[in-house]
Amino acid sequence: MENIKFALDIGTRTVIGIAFTLDEDKIKIVDEEIIEHKKRAMMDGQVHDIQAVSEVAYEVKTRLEERLCTKFDRVSIAAAGRILKTTKVLADLPLKDGQVIDRDFINNLELEALSKAYSQINTEDLEEKFYCVGYSVINYFLNDYLMTNLEGHRGKKASVELLATFLPQSVVDSLYSVIKNIGLEVETMTLEPIAAMNAVIPKEYRLLNLALIDIGAGTSDIAITKDGTVVAYGMVPFAGDEITEAICHHLVVDFNTAEEIKLSLNTNKKTYKYTDILLNTKTVKLSEIKKVIEPTVEKLAELICQKIIELNGKSPNAVFLVGGGSQVVKLPEFISSRLGIPKDRVAVRGIDAIKNVIYSGNKLNGPDCVTPIGIAINSINSPGSFIVVKVNGKEVKLYNSGKQRVSNALHIAGIKPQNLFAKSGKGINIKINGQERRFLGEAAKPSMIFKNGQVTSLLDCIEDGDEIVVNFAVDGRDAEVLLKDVLKEGQMAKVNGVEMGLDYKLSDGDEVEIIELKFNEVKEEDFIYVVVNGEPIKLQNRQEGYIFVDIFNYVDIDINSAKAVRLLLNDRDASFTDRIKDGDRIIIETHQ
Structure with missing residues (x-):
């Protein structure tokens, strides 16, 4: 058989292999294999014994190859959501006086928070390298007050609270080592929550704020989706095994017997015949077991909902349940009650909810099959x-x-x-003859x-x-103003009461007193007169004459801070190099 692809779900208890082909726009599952680990080689979704896991994965691969008369060389896999590390950080940036918050500022604020999240996660584990797989903004703050949107506001300080999720490189490396040991290469690797989402939540729904809960044996993994992607992950160390243990204690039976009784709760049976650890054969009403496990199921729902609110900040639009533990009675009802959402917005999803999949077997028939099928679906699109x-x-x-x-x-x-x-x-403020004047720093x-x-x-x-x-x-450079920059020809000045040289550098808060020099021998014909913005200006005649730009040495007009400047000479547009003569009319317009 040609063009057969291979997907492998390496779980805590079992390894599930799926062989599939593409049938137009559908995935056709042609064979599957499920083998339990021979010992506890996986713990909470992470490989602990690479060799032991490799042996089981190799057996799954070999059985499928023998039955299908084919050889696999590549495989698609997934990393468990429970091994992700999530950290919450608060970061802030100062605002300048009058600064309006724009999108660029918000982007920098979020980058500052993400950088802080990386630093925090690296501090917790100095020898590990992490990949960021997603982050979401929980809250914005302005001057420590909660805000829904910062854009357009002014203040002294803006802050963002951010939740970032990281994938440890060691987890990736251990999965890749298993695949290498069984003679394959990794074609694609995704995360289990994303694989499950690909299977049961259509892409067009992911713009909504949804929660996907994968309830396994030891943990319940949570993924939050918003704006078309997964933005947060979490894990609750409480799941199906706790429910099984409640049955163990009530009936005094071993774990495997309790597990069988738990599974029978979803059948049409009314009673169950069992043998306890004292070899007593008994029959129990399944309605009694449902009452016994109800407090444990309610606690599971409470822990899941607490984690959802922690990750998402609020109740989501809807909740999807997958995994073997999701089939427990009353769990959807308890979750909807805790989150305050309608019952019909909490749904258990199995293979019947997966679109575009052709399957005629009977091994993959419940919510526990969602993830391996999702890995197969992801391999097509990733x-x-x-x-x-x-x-x-x-x-x-x-x-x-x-x-x-x-x-x-x-x-x-x-x-x-x-x-x-x-x-x-930084700008500086200077008093010139008692009048406040501000000089701006470089942009x-x-x-x-x-x-x-x-x-x-x-x-x-x-x-x-x-x-x-x-x-x-x-x-930008700080404002640098020399004394000569504020003086005109024929003037001298004192700074803070002391006569200073022309190259003295003025400082913020200086007070400048300008003194006009008197020249007794100057005659009237030694001057020319111009009118600037309606005010007459007297200029000493000089051999080289004047050009327009010279006028700024004699008027108090700051063009550096203006957005636009218009120059007029005798009612016509002028340039800085136009020559000035006696009697000219000058207009200088500035626009802020």
């Missing part, structure tokens, strides 16, 4: 497990979550938010980010092979 981009010529590797942004690549490349966010130079030179030669932003998505170039922001 371009690869990781993407590689270049940032200023340096290669950067990111986990392909489907929505990696420029900001993630910049952080991994070691670019700090302060390299992208510059400040204008900051903003950063520029290019993706494949085109201007881009921090929130733009990136793809494998993209090249990113960052021109760093440059702070």
Whole structure:
């Protein structure tokens, strides 16, 4: 049989292999194999004994190859959601007086928070490397007050509370080692919550705020989706085994017997015949077992809902339950009650809810089959497990979550938010003959980010092979004003009561007293007169004459802070180099 693809779900208790082909736009499952681990080689979804896991995975692969008379060389896999690390951080940036918050500022604020999240996760485990697989904004704050949207506001300080999720590289490495041991290469690797989502939640629904809960034996894994992608992950160390243990204690039976009784609760049986550990044969009403496990089920729902609110900040639009533990009675009802959402917005999903899948077997028949089928579906649509981009010529590797942004690549490349966010130079205030005058510092030179030669932003998505170039922001220089810059010809000055030279550098708060010099031997014909903005100006005649720009030495007009300046000479547009003569009418218009 040709063109057969292979997907492998390496779980805590079992390894599930699926062989499938493509039938137009559908996946056709041609065979499946499920084998339990011979010992506890996996714990909470993470490989602990690579050799033992490899042996079971190899057996699954070999059985399928023998039955299908084929050889696999590549396989699609998934990492468990429970091994992800999630951290919550609060970051802030100061605002200048009068600064209006725009989208660029918010982007830098989020990048500052993401950088803080990376630092925090690395501090917790100095020897581990992490891939960021997603982040979501929980809250914005302005001057420590909660805000729904910062854009357009002014204040002293803006803050963001952010939840970021990271995938440890060691987990990826251990899964890759198992695959290498069984003679295969990884075709695609996804996360189990994403695989389950691909199977039971259509893409067009993911713009909604949804929660996907994968309830297994030892843990309940949670994924939150919003704006078309998974933004947060979490785990509750409470799941199906706790319900089984409640039955064990009530009936005094071993774990396997209790597990069988638990599974029978979803059948039409009314009683169950069993043998306890004292070898007593008894019959129990299943209605009695449902009452016994109800407090445990309610506790499971409570813990799941608490984690959802912690990750999402509020109740989601809907909740989807998958995994073997999701079949327990009354769980959807308890979850809807705790979250305050209608009962019909909490649904258990199994193979019957998976579209575009052809399957005629009977092994994959419940919510526990969702993840392996999701891995198969993901392998069709996913371009690869990781993407590689270049940032200023340096290669950067990111986990392909489907929505990696420029900001993630910049952080991994070691670019700090302060390299992208510059400040204008400080201005100074000076009193000149009692009148307050402000001199502005140099404007900051903003950063520029290019993706494949085109201007881009921090929130733009990136793809494998993209090249990113960052021109760093440059702070503006502080205002530098010399005494001669405020004097006109024929003037001298005292600064703070002391006579100073023309090259004296003025400081913020200085008081300048300008003194007009008197020349007794100057005659009237030694002057020319012009009118500037309606005010007569007397200029000493000189051999080289005057041009328009010279006028600014004799008038108190600041064009440096103006957005636009218009020059008129005798009612006609002029330039700075136009010559000035006696009797000219000059108008200087500035627009802020």
